[in-house]
Amino acid sequence: xxxxxxxxxxxxxxxxxxxxxxxxxxxxxxxxxxxxxxxxxxxxxxxxxxxxxxxxxxxxxxxxxxxxxxxxxxxxxxxxxxxxxxxxxxxxxxxxxxxxxxxxxxxxxxxxxxxxxxxxxxxxxxxxxxxxxxxxxxxxxxxxxxxxxxxxxxxxxxxxxxxxxxxxxxxxxxxxxxxxxxxxxxxxxxxxxxxxxxxxxxxxxxxxxxxxxxxxxxxxxxxxxxxxxxxxxxxxxxxxxxxxxxxxxxxxxxxxxxxxxxxxxxxxxxxxxxxxxxxxxxxxxxxxxxxxxxxxxxxxxxxxxxxx
Amino acid sequence: xxxxxxxxxxxxxxxxxxxxxxxxxxxxxxxxxxxxxxxxxxxxxxxxxxxxxxxxxxxxxxxxxxxxxxxxxxxxxxxxxxxxxxxxxxxxxxxxxxxxxxxxxxxxxxxxxxxxxxxxxxxxxxxxxxxxxxxxxxxxxxxxxxxxxxxxxxxxxxxxxxxxxxxxxxxxxxxxxxxxxxxxxxxxxxxxxxxxxxxxxxxxxxxxxxxxxxxxxxxxxxxxxxxxxxxxxxxxxxxxxxxxxxxxxxxxxxxxxxxxxxxxxxxxxxxxxxxxxxxxxxxxxxxxxxxxxxxxxxxxxxxxxxxxx
Numbered sequence: 110x111x112x113x114x115x116x117x118x119x120x121x122x123x124x125x126x127x128x129x130x131x132x133x134x135x136x137x138x139x140x141x142x143x144x145x146x147x148x149x150x151x152x153x154x155x156x157x158x159x160x161x162x163x164x165x166x167x168x169x170x171x172x173x174x175x176x177x178x179x180x181x182x183x184x185x186x187x188x189x190x191x192x193x194x195x196x197x198x199x200x201x202x203x204x205x206x207x208x209x210x211x212x213x214x215x216x217x218x219x220x221x222x223x224x225x226x227x228x229x230x231x232x233x234x235x236x237x238x239x240x241x242x243x244x245x246x247x248x249x250x251x252x253x254x255x256x257x258x259x260x261x262x263x264x265x266x267x268x269x270x271x272x273x274x275x276x277x278x279x280x281x282x283x284x285x286x287x288x289x290x291x292x293x294x295x296x297x298x299x300x301x302x303x304x305x306x307x308x309x310x311x312x313x314x315x316x317x318x319x320x321x322x323x324x325x326x327x328x329x330x331x332x333x334x335x336x337x338x339x340x341x342x343x344x345x346x347x348x349x350x351x352x353x354x355x356x357x358x359x360x361x362x363x364x365x366x367x368x369x370x371x372x373x374x375x376x377x378x379x380x381x382x383x384x385x386x387x388x389x390x391x392x393x394x395x396x397x398x399x400x401x402x403x404x405x406x407x408x409x410x411x412x413x414x415x416x417x
Numbered sequence: 418x419x420x421x422x423x424x425x426x427x428x429x430x431x432x433x434x435x436x437x438x439x440x441x442x443x444x445x446x447x448x449x450x451x452x453x454x455x456x457x458x459x460x461x462x463x464x465x466x467x468x469x470x471x472x473x474x475x476x477x478x479x480x481x482x483x484x485x486x487x488x489x490x491x492x493x494x495x496x497x498x499x500x501x502x503x504x505x506x507x508x509x510x511x512x513x514x515x516x517x518x519x520x521x522x523x524x525x526x527x528x529x530x531x532x533x534x535x536x537x538x539x540x541x542x543x544x545x546x547x548x549x550x551x552x553x554x555x556x557x558x559x560x561x562x563x564x565x566x567x568x569x570x571x572x573x574x575x576x577x578x579x580x581x582x583x584x585x586x587x588x589x590x591x592x593x594x595x596x597x598x599x600x601x602x603x604x605x606x607x608x609x610x611x612x613x614x615x616x617x618x619x620x621x622x623x624x625x626x627x628x629x630x631x632x633x634x635x636x637x638x639x640x641x642x643x644x645x646x647x648x649x650x651x652x653x654x655x656x657x658x659x660x661x662x663x664x665x666x667x668x669x670x671x672x673x674x675x676x677x678x679x680x681x682x683x684x685x686x687x688x689x690x691x692x693x694x695x696x697x698x699x700x701x702x703x704x705x706x707x708x709x710x711x712x713x714x715x716x717x718x719x720x721x722x723x724x725x726x
Contacts, residue, residue, distance in 0.1 A: 172617070173664055236669070309597060316632070316633055362698070
């Protein structure tokens with residue numbers, strides 16, 4: 110537990126000691142207050158008026174893409190386009206989520222593994238033509254429509270301007286600290302709040318056998334992934350473990366299913382990857398990757414020993 | 418072939434949908450199966466040329482668009498983000514091919530507001546190409562016609578935009594990409610673009626919130642909707658597309674530079690899943706479509722033809 114506790118403590122310290130430490134957690138309900146002022150944008154100008162979407166109106170903006178935001182806990186969105194005189198454009202999206210955990214979760218959902226970390230918000234990631242960062246209960250997405258240096262610099266500049274206006278520091282959810290710390294690829298962490306997010310990570314089951322409300326996944330340098338899915342009680346965890354085991358056992362895309370104990374199962378997917386699952390206290394733990402069942406068992410045992 | 422004969426055999430659904438769409442769809446698919454399912458793939462950096470080559474492999478646009486036919490085209494204009502919408506070059510080429518085949522009116526149909534068409538560049542491609550852009554007010558339910566789906570397992574009624582029934586030929590022009598709901602979108606899912614958005618929200622759960630069986634539910638609804646509508650021809654943009662954060666983006670992009678064409682949407686979707694590192698069997702929607710008899714999921718049974726453009 111030592112390493113996991115250290116990561117969680119470090120995350121909390123970073124938040125409390127960072128440049129945003131004096132900001133209020135509340136934030137503003139009027140997302141337009143986060144837009145850069147015209148004089149700060151140089152040659153770039155706002156194009157059109159900001160669009161705002163609340164609750165289920167998100168479906169009007171992004172149709173089927175809205176479901177994942179709703180799963181994490183969406184409150185409202187503001188969209189503003191910008192353009193420069195040379196035909197370059199970018200779009201700023203300010204998502205206000207229900208709470209900081211939701212903002213962190215949708216941030217982890219949206220960032221790719223190849224992104225470059227940038228010093229924006231609690232955490233930011235710059236990819237080929239877009240960047241994301243989260244702070245408090247806000248997720249900021251900036252999209253350029255080319256890969257020119259000027260556009261990338263403008264994404265970062267607009268990001269800084271928005272960041273300087275956003276209140277609401279927060280730490281990642283405590284659940285993140287339950288991932289084994291050793292050899293964890295920090296940029297790989299994904300936080301889930303429902304079946305869609307989990308399904309995108311790996312298609313365990315097309316029904317919500319997990320009954321997931323909160324879970325976390327991290328990838329490890331040895332090539333496997335580790336999941337911790339949290340439940341209200343140990344009884345609930347065991348109950349869901351049984352439902353998941355049954356679903357996986359009946360699914361033809363898996364083979365070599367075996368129960369190693371009442372709370373532990375192993376199986377293999379079509380790509381030959383091993384899945385090891387264990388109900389432990391209030392959690393379901395999963396090890397998934399190109400490793401042997403013995404290695405998966407060893408990782409689960411180590412986790413259990415560490416917890417004790 | 419005369420236009421009337423063409424309509425009889427190719428079962429472009431249009432008005433016949435209301436009279437038993439499922440049967441008509443299956444008749445068309447049976448015809449395709451009897452001929453052997455064929456999927457054409459053209460690869461190249463010139464996406465317009467790739468579109469032409471893919472359709473040429475199938476026998477040319479004249480096989481699908483008779484002289485004088487009214488053609489409805491359905492591209493994906495959902496998001497201006499890279500890899501999230503059908504490339505304007507592909508739509509422009511499809512319009513031109515229809516014109517060269519002697520089509521009558523050619524129109525792109527949509528309930529997405531005009532600004533989506535402007536932002537994606539698709540509106541310009543349609544108008545400059547000489548086709549009509551028909552935007553249907555998504556809030557006016559009277560502009561959608563109810564179609565009972567007797568064979569639908571979850572979806573019992575589709576609501577298709579009424580102007581669709583004025584057309585003889587239906588060209589389905591989706592982009593294949595990632596989808597946060599079911600991990601994949603392509604030819605089958607694109608048909609939601611003709612269905613009432615109010616009904617579509619039921620696909621993403623009845624009360625707009627995530628429910629335990631969401632993924633199965635969404636996929637079954639899409640398969641059911643496909644009982645009502647049978648594209649005359651699908652031309653799928655697999656040139657550059659989202660592999661994460663779909664369907665809206667922004668997200669990571671893959672660029673196979675392929676245009677995929679065919680009549681069998683199940684086979685096409687099954688093929689396109691391979692471009693996203695999956696198989697048709699991995700996607701519930703495709704399995705359900707196959708179970709409905711809408712097409713072939715097993716690529717070993719598909720005549721796959723590829724060409725450089």
